[in-house]
Amino acid sequence: MNWRGVLVYAENYSGRIHRASFELLGKARELLPRISGELFAVTVTSENKAEEYSRELIAYGADKVVEYVVEENHLTNPLIHRNALIDAIKYIKPKLVLVPATPWGRSIAPRVAASIGTGITADCLDVYVDDEGNIVQVRPAFTGNIIAHIKTLTNPVITTVRPGVFQVPSPDYGRKGEALIRSIEASGADKLRVLRVARVKTVKLSEADVIVSIGKGVRSREDIKLFEELAREIGAQLACSKPLVDMGWMERDRQVGFSGNIVKPRLYIALGISGAPQHIAGMRDSKYVVSVNIDPSAPIAKYSDLFVVGDIYDVAKKILQALRNLK
Amino acid sequence: MNILVLIKPTPDITKVRFDVEKGVVDRGSASLEINPFDLYAIEVAKRIKRVFGGFITSLSMAPPHAEPALRDAIARGVDRAILLSDRRFAGADTWATSYTLASAIRKLGSFNIILCGEKSVDGDTAHVGPEVAEFLGIPHVSFVTRIIDVSVDKVIVESDFGEAYYEVELKLPALIALSRPVIFRDEFIEPSMPKVSDVLRAKKAKIDVWSADQLADVADVSKFGLNGSPTRVVRAYYALEKGRETRVVKGEEGVNMILSVLRETGVIS
Ligand SMILES: Cc1cc2nc3c(=O)[nH]c(=O)nc-3n(C[C@H](O)[C@H](O)[C@H](O)COP(=O)(O)OP(=O)(O)OC[C@H]3O[C@@H](n4cnc5c(N)ncnc54)[C@H](O)[C@@H]3O)c2cc1C
Numbered sequence: 297m298n299w300r301g302v303l304v305y306a307e308n309y310s311g312r313i314h315r316a317s318f319e320l321l322g323k324a325r326e327l328l329p330r331i332s333g334e335l336f337a338v339t340v341t342s343e344n345k346a347e348e349y350s351r352e353l354i355a356y357g358a359d360k361v362v363e364y365v366v367e368e369n370h371l372t373n374p375l376i377h378r379n380a381l382i383d384a385i386k387y388i389k390p391k392l393v394l395v396p397a398t399p400w401g402r403s404i405a406p407r408v409a410a411s412i413g414t415g416i417t418a419d420c421l422d423v424y425v426d427d428e429g430n431i432v433q434v435r436p437a438f439t440g441n442i443i444a445h446i447k448t449l450t451n452p453v454i455t456t457v458r459p460g461v462f463q464v465p466s467p468d469y470g471r472k473g474e475a476l477i478r479s480i481e482a483s484g485a486d487k488l489r490v491l492r493v494a495r496v497k498t499v500k501l502s503e504a505d506v507i508v509s510i511g512k513g514v515r516s517r518e519d520i521k522l523f524e525e526l527a528r529e530i531g532a533q534l535a536c537s538k539p540l541v542d543m544g545w546m547e548r549d550r551q552v553g554f555s556g557n558i559v560k561p562r563l564y565i566a567l568g569i570s571g572a573p574q575h576i577a578g579m580r581d582s583k584y585v586v587s588v589n590i591d592p593s594a595p596i597a598k599y600s601d602l603f604v605v606g607d608i609y610d611v612a613k614k615i616l617q618a619l620r621n622l623k
Numbered sequence: 624m625n626i627l628v629l630i631k632p633t634p635d636i637t638k639v640r641f642d643v644e645k646g647v648v649d650r651g652s653a654s655l656e657i658n659p660f661d662l663y664a665i666e667v668a669k670r671i672k673r674v675f676g677g678f679i680t681s682l683s684m685a686p687p688h689a690e691p692a693l694r695d696a697i698a699r700g701v702d703r704a705i706l707l708s709d710r711r712f713a714g715a716d717t718w719a720t721s722y723t724l725a726s727a728i729r730k731l732g733s734f735n736i737i738l739c740g741e742k743s744v745d746g747d748t749a750h751v752g753p754e755v756a757e758f759l760g761i762p763h764v765s766f767v768t769r770i771i772d773v774s775v776d777k778v779i780v781e782s783d784f785g786e787a788y789y790e791v792e793l794k795l796p797a798l799i800a801l802s803r804p805v806i807f808r809d810e811f812i813e814p815s816m817p818k819v820s821d822v823l824r825a826k827k828a829k830i831d832v833w834s835a836d837q838l839a840d841v842a843d844v845s846k847f848g849l850n851g852s853p854t855r856v857v858r859a860y861y862a863l864e865k866g867r868e869t870r871v872v873k874g875e876e877g878v879n880m881i882l883s884v885l886r887e888t889g890v891i892s
């Protein structure tokens with residue numbers, strides 16, 4: 297059996313295609329000359345969106361779009377998406393399957409791998425083809441301390457890729473491609489029902505451009521206001537280390553780190569954060585890191601471009617004062 | 624309720640050293656403890672048992688020196704701990720790990736609910752929950768932040784899908800992979816240290832150790848361990864510190880430096 301081409305799973309359960317899907321189409325285009333075959337995008341959609349999605353996916357690089365048209369209430373059912381992806385793999389026989397490593401993608405893709413009987417690597421930061429023509433997947437493990445290069449011996453190679461590591465290609469709405477509709481059975485999917493959206497996220501740190509992040513250096517809940525004001529003044533999102541979430545001072549969606557959000561802003565300002573490995577795992581890829589800590593030996597210094605030894609209250613107040621003077 | 628908890632014994636990642644030549648953990652560098660996310664699975668299991676009665680079995684695949692971690696699990700409320708331990712299980716990737724765990728679960732009989740952690744602090748893939756569920760042909764939800772309700776035939780949970788939190792109803796038997804912090808009904812769960820009396824009791828408890836042969840009637844033993852693993856770690860190294868050249872400054876100068884960084888990065892004009 298000949299496994300060729302690349303299949304990109306386009307995530308769209310929320311009603312729009314997740315931008316990571318476009319990033320993967322861009323990456324797949326780049327890999328394709330070394331893998332050969334065509335670039336497929338696979339998506340599960342309601343009837344009224346099918347045409348719009350295929351146009352979009354072709355514009356971003358897909359040669360063929362395979363669409364599974366389902367009823368509205370099945371759009372958010374992960375088991376339906378599992379069924380679709382399994383069907384698509386059996387039908388297309390791609391060499392490589394790329395899935396966004398969002399919580400959604402990381403929940404569905406392993407089921408697909410288990411069912412097909414193939415290997416899967418998680419949350420990759422890169423995918424390349426080596427000199428012998430093998431696909432190699434690069435991923436962090438051990439809470440971000442280790443980087444591993446992984447090969448898959450079976451077909452297809454399934455990889456989930458961390459959102460934001462590859463560029464979104466510029467779309468070309470003049471590109472020609474083909475759209476194909478397939479149907480799937482809802483078999484087994486009734487064991488799970490998505491009842492409703494319980495809570496929409498008020499903040500998506502993974503998309504933030506500038507972040508002010510506070511840690512246990514903050515002494516009381518009341519004091520958070522000062523840092524909130526600082527974040528607001530410079531147009532940053534406010535984030536935090538885990539203890540502040542554990543104490544109930546901050547929402548979980550604002551936590552940075554291994555058990556929180558992985559962020560990659562242009563500027564990360566860490567205030568009163570010591571730099572535990574689990575925190576570093578969430579922010580080490582920030583472009584520029586400023587940290588403020590009274591302890592000159594705090595581990596976060598090593599991960600900072602600018603390390604200010606000082607009191608966070610003092611520094612925050614002085615910056616706010618300076619910003620006011622500028623106005 | 625027949626409750627199963629998957630527990631991965633993992634090293635303390637702040638202490639563990641990695642043998643980058645061999646691509647494996649240096650076993651001597653840190654002892655094994657319960658994967659922190661799995662502590663939440665144990666706590667949820669206890670609460671379900673409190674409501675319905677029942678029995679909590681834990682299942683782990685690990686080297687023999689994981690035993691203290693399993694005693695800790697018993698001290699925390701697990702009724703029976705099973706350790707799958709055999710050289711033939713070694714080197715398993717997530718596919719082979721999940722295949723082995725699912726085989727053992729089948730051998731153990733039927734469970735109403737299976738609980739596990741969302742991911743481990745070492746392998747960190749978050750694959751094992753979904754893969755085990757797939758092998759068993761049951762539904763699952765990952766990244767669960769809240770157990771809204773459990774009844775004899777279904778469970779309702781809240782899960783982080785990425786874009787938003789969704790409320791999901793699963794028919795039992797089902798598998799739930801727990802995030803942290805996690806809420807059970809209205810209670811905020813925080814694992815606490817076990818009581819001394821429980822630690823002492825756990826010291827004397829029996830841990831069932833199963834070898835590969837004991838699964839031969841329910842599984843294909845050639846699919847265990849490295850042999851059965853479709854993936855290979857071909858290279859591993861410590862993550863670079865991005866080569867940042869840290870500038871260290873103090874006091875007033877620090878404030879001025881931050882202001883100029885804000886200007887240079889275009890955050891303020
Ligand atoms: C550097 C490195 C990178 C790796 N990358 C990959 C990869 O990309 N793909 C791959 O297939 N394998 C990979 N592996 C192998 C993988 O770590 C092992 O298969 C591991 O046994 C299980 O995966 P995990 O630790 O990621 O578990 P996760 O899937 O993250 O664990 C989730 C939950 O499943 C349960 N669980 C997991 N393992 C066990 C167990 N042994 N016993 C009982 N319960 C368990 C626990 O409840 C845990 O909280 C990698 C290994 C290394 C050293």
Ligand SMILES: Cc1cc2nc3c(=O)[nH]c(=O)nc-3n(C[C@H](O)[C@H](O)[C@H](O)COP(=O)(O)OP(=O)(O)OC[C@H]3O[C@@H](n4cnc5c(N)ncnc54)[C@H](O)[C@@H]3O)c2cc1C
Nearest residue numbers: 511512513537538553554555556568569570572574590608
């Ligand atoms: C499984 C697991 C997952 C985890 N996941 C995460 C995660 O996702 N995110 C995360 O952040 N942590 C995580 N942790 C916790 C992590 O290990 C640390 O405990 C945590 O990051 C510490 O937070 P902190 O730096 O705010 O607090 P601390 O380590 O207490 O540091 C506070 C710092 O503030 C400084 N300070 C105090 N007062 C002042 C002042 N007035 N001015 C300036 N500096 C001051 C101190 O010198 C110190 O360096 C996890 C742990 C585990 C076991």
